[in-house]
Amino acid sequence: xxxxxxxxxxxxxxxGKKLTVTCSQNMNHEYMxxxxxxxxxxxxxxxxxxxxxxxxxxxxxxxxxxSRKEKRNFPLILESPSPNQTSLYFCASSLGLAGGTEETxxxxxxxxxxxx
Amino acid sequence: AQSVTQLDSQVPVFEEAPVELxxxxxxxxxxxxxxxxxxxxxxxxxxxxxxxxxxxxxxINGFEAEFNKSQTSFHLRKPSVxxxxxxxxxxxxSDRYDYxxxxxxxxxxxxxx
Numbered sequence: 001x002x003x004x005x006x007x008x009x010x011x012x013x014x015x016g017k018k019l020t021v022t023c024s025q026n027m028n029h030e031y032m033x034x035x036x037x038x039x040x041x042x043x044x045x046x047x048x049x050x051x052x053x054x055x056x057x058x059x060x061x062x063x064x065x066x067s068r069k070e071k072r073n074f075p076l077i078l079e080s081p082s083p084n085q086t087s088l089y090f091c092a093s094s095l096g097l098a099g100g101t102e103e104t105x106x107x108x109x110x111x112x113x114x115x116x
Numbered sequence: 117a118q119s120v121t122q123l124d125s126q127v128p129v130f131e132e133a134p135v136e137l138x139x140x141x142x143x144x145x146x147x148x149x150x151x152x153x154x155x156x157x158x159x160x161x162x163x164x165x166x167x168x169x170x171x172x173x174x175x176i177n178g179f180e181a182e183f184n185k186s187q188t189s190f191h192l193r194k195p196s197v198x199x200x201x202x203x204x205x206x207x208x209x210s211d212r213y214d215y216x217x218x219x220x221x222x223x224x225x226x227x228x229x
Contacts, residue, residue: 042122042222107159
């Protein structure tokens with residue numbers, strides 16, 4: 001089954017304790033992206049990746065890191081989480097042809113993060 | 117990057133009534149336009165998209181949207197809603213040849229019997 005998986009689905013942590021949220025897709029997609037969803041703000045793009053070893057900042061990259069060492073995986077790293085990073089996080093992937101984001105994005109189920 | 121405005125944050129509607137969700141974006145340069153739906157406790161899934169060609173786009177579940185370049189709008193419509201259409205709907209825009217995708221704040225549709 002074609003899908004985007006995220007782990008963990010729920011996470012409670014404390015300020016400053018490094019964490020990683022994993023994202024994996026089995027569709028051989030080139031483009032992958034991380035979003036955070038907050039009430040009243042919709043989804044905001046954190047980072048995106050056009051292919052292996054190619055990443056770039058989205059609209060809200062501060063406090064986050066990503067890496068793309070393999071095509072299927074795109075982990076999101078919070079080196080020192082803070083309470084304002086409490087949010088619902090979504091990973092997404094698409095074919096991402098050279099023209100840009102015209103391809104449909106497939107979203108993971110979300111990771112709900114609470115930073116105390 | 118684009119700025120996307122969804123003009124209604126909440127839309128209550130009775131079953132079998134029509135619904136329109138409004139979306140405006142900031143720039144008139146060539147764009148790709150999308151509507152995504154998020155059912156409770158789920159991820160987002162694509163309803164429809166406009167890339168080029170006909171300005172009236174038909175999507176899944178009876179939804180359609182019309183691209184209006186002069187008004188920089190991409191409003192979503194359904195002539196008769198069902199209880200199962202209760203969800204949050206997001207408009208998204210991307211400039212062509214840009215890898216960023218900008219979302220609106222979302223419109224919550226609540227369908228009542």
